Amino acid sequence: MSHTAHIRSHRKPRPRSASKLALRAGVAGGVLSTIAVAGSAGPANAEPVTETIEMPALTLDAPALASAVALSAETTQQAALDAQLQTQEDAAAAKAAKAAKKAKDEAVRKAEAEKKAEEASRAEAERASRTSERTTLSASGSTKSDSSTPSGSVGTVIAFLKAQLGDAYVMGATGPNAWDCSSLVQAAYRQVGVDLPRVSQDQSVAGTPVSLDNVQVGDILYWGGAGSAYHVGVYVGNGQYLDAANPSKGVVIQDLSGYPASGAVRVL
Incomplete structure (x- = not known):
């Protein structure tokens, strides 16, 4: 060991x-x-x-840092663009809604205007229909009136009216070759110095009211209410009157039996 x-x-x-x-x-x-x-x-x-x-030191690479900053900026910019786009879309939607409401209101107004125009046209057609129901006198039939013309102012009025037979009817016309109902009556009475109102509504209350049973030559006949008449003519005797009837007839002499008047006034 x-x-x-x-x-x-x-x-x-x-x-x-x-x-x-x-x-x-x-x-x-x-x-x-x-x-x-x-x-x-x-x-x-x-x-x-x-x-x-x-241990290795932790350092930030410059390109990586720049990339991160750029990405953050891009994200922020995208968010701003999205917000701007949403604002524009909201504004466009509000504008479209406003335009739609305006178009709807305009359509309603247009429909109402068309309805009123249609009602006015229907009323005019009904009035024309009533007028067309009057007896149309032939040239020979128009001689049924008194062969002798009244003297004085009434004679002057009747003579003027008969001189216009065959003239045209034009709404708003005042002669010398075209008339509407009230302008013809006004012109006839102007021949004797009587200044009548221009429209039939006023002419229907311009003189002394008389019953249709007591009507005399030269009296103004009216159709419709006193003060709201829609047509006038002048009584020429023998149950007849002379008027500017409508566009299809013009100035004619007609029988009261075909279309009885509503009332009468006397101015002479």
Whole structure:
């Protein structure tokens, strides 16, 4: 046996395993970290093994930073564009709604105007129909009136009226070759210095009211209400009257039996 066999070896035992790893890292500017590995098993006097590792410094790449900034700006710009587009769409919708309401109101007004025009046309057609029901006198039939013309002012009025037989009827016309009902009556009485109102409504109340049973030559006959008459003529005797009837007849002499008058007034 060796003389040193009983002497304990002075070699330091190697640690069998590492059980703990401590990592401390610094980020800005490349901080040095120390990783300490200590043996948790083995002899108490085992020395720890240490190793120093340098961690890489965290740096920001300039292109990457620029890209990130550009992406953020693009996102912000897109959000602004989206908001602007929504505002424009809202404004367009409001404008379209306003235009639709205006068009609807205009259509309603147009429909009402057309309805009124249609009612007025119907009323005119009814009046023309009533007028057309009057007996149309032939040239020979028109001589049924008194052969002798009354004297004085009445004679002058009747003579003027008969001189206009065959003239045209034109609404609003005042002669000398075309008349409406009231302008013919007004012109006839102007021959004797009587200034009658222009329209039939006023002429129907311009003189002294007389009953149709007592009507005389030269009296004004009217159709409709007194003060609201729509037609006038002049009584020429023998149950007949002379008037500017309508566009299809013109100035004629007609029988009262064909279309009886509503009333009469006397001005002479």
